[in-house]
Amino acid sequence: MKSNSLRVVINAESYDLKCSAKLTDALSLWQSHCGEVEHFACAINGEFVPRSTYTTTKLNDGDCIDIVRPVGGG
Amino acid sequence: MSHIKTLAKDSLTLYGQSFQSRFLLGTALYDSPQQMLDSVSASGAEILTLGLRRQNPENGDGERFWQMIRSTGCTLLPNTAGCKSAKEAINLALMSREIFNTNWIKLEVIGDDYNLQPDPFQLLEAAQELIAQDFCVLPYCTDDLILCQRLREAGCQVLMPWGAPIGTGRGLLNRYALKSIRERFDCPLIIDAGLGSPSQACDAMELGFDAVLLNTAVAKARDPILMASSFKGAINAGRDAYRAGLMQQRQTASPSTPTIGQPFWHQHTNT
Numbered sequence: 001m002k003s004n005s006l007r008v009v010i011n012a013e014s015y016d017l018k019c020s021a022k023l024t025d026a027l028s029l030w031q032s033h034c035g036e037v038e039h040f041a042c043a044i045n046g047e048f049v050p051r052s053t054y055t056t057t058k059l060n061d062g063d064c065i066d067i068v069r070p071v072g073g074g
Numbered sequence: 075m076s077h078i079k080t081l082a083k084d085s086l087t088l089y090g091q092s093f094q095s096r097f098l099l100g101t102a103l104y105d106s107p108q109q110m111l112d113s114v115s116a117s118g119a120e121i122l123t124l125g126l127r128r129q130n131p132e133n134g135d136g137e138r139f140w141q142m143i144r145s146t147g148c149t150l151l152p153n154t155a156g157c158k159s160a161k162e163a164i165n166l167a168l169m170s171r172e173i174f175n176t177n178w179i180k181l182e183v184i185g186d187d188y189n190l191q192p193d194p195f196q197l198l199e200a201a202q203e204l205i206a207q208d209f210c211v212l213p214y215c216t217d218d219l220i221l222c223q224r225l226r227e228a229g230c231q232v233l234m235p236w237g238a239p240i241g242t243g244r245g246l247l248n249r250y251a252l253k254s255i256r257e258r259f260d261c262p263l264i265i266d267a268g269l270g271s272p273s274q275a276c277d278a279m280e281l282g283f284d285a286v287l288l289n290t291a292v293a294k295a296r297d298p299i300l301m302a303s304s305f306k307g308a309i310n311a312g313r314d315a316y317r318a319g320l321m322q323q324r325q326t327a328s329p330s331t332p333t334i335g336q337p338f339w340h341q342h343t344n345t
Binding site: 067070073 | 287
């Protein structure tokens with residue numbers, strides 16, 4: 001990993017981003033790898049992050065991002 | 075006429091919202107999305123449970139599932155299945171509220187991997203926090219009377235005690251505890267989990283429970299659509315029986331046909 005970058009884990013897979021990256025950058029990178037998603041919600045290190053703050057939420061090296069989507073449930 | 079009126083008034087009210095169906099159905103474990111939709115239709119359910127999971131777009135079919143669920147027009151009841159702490163459940167509930175645009179949450183906090191028994195302490199803590207954040211909490215709980223009291227005090231307007239552990243299909247394992255809860259609480263009570271057959275659902279309704287929530291018993295039936303219809307009938311039958319009032323059980327037999335005027339009576343007494 002370069003010194004001016006940070007590494008985050010999104011749904012158990014590692015991604016490298018710029019040090020200044022925000023959550024919205026991580027989500028864009030994730031979608032560029034996995035495909036576009038419309039309905040999802042997000043948490044960083046187990047804490048819910050409201051959609052309205054995606055563009056302002058800073059990331060730290062080692063952050064663990066969970067992206068969840070609707071599934072069948074009982 | 076009055077009989078028809080009585081039937082029409084028998085709606086289920088949860089957090090101020092009225093429903094005609096007393097059957098809450100889960101949306102997991104079906105062989106196909108279409109089978110799930112057909113089962114929902116056959117069940118008459120107006121409330122569907124669903125969950126949130128990590129899912130990359132190339133794996134699974136989240137968007138299609140979501141569109142299909144929305145097409146039912148049913149009220150959505152997201153769950154916090156799999157959470158093992160209050161913190162996990164609270165955060166998943168917040169994620170659910172954002173995605174599903176509802177403040178209803180089926181609150182599950184599991185305390186044991188073997189029987190998926192709710193953790194009463196974490197459940198109560200999560201319920202208190204979520205109610206403070208304006209959620210309508212429907213807690214999946216055990217049949218423990220004190221836990222139910224605490225959940226009511228926390229502000230839960232609905233309680234959902236288990237009949238038996240999730241997915242076991244064993245019916246109402248602790249009738250004494252469940253009857254006690256029914257007698258002690260006048261809030262809506264929904265039997266959630268553990269029901270395997272329509273007769274068990276009917277049993278729960280005859281005891282006075284207000285509704286039934288299940289998933290596996292329908293989804294894993296050989297014919298889920300027919301089973302959904304069967305549960306619907308059983309739940310309605312049990313509800314009607316409860317409202318009609320069951321007869322008292324007796325130890326000794328009592329003939330239903332009048333004994334006065336019984337022919338040949340003298341012949342028996344003379345022998």
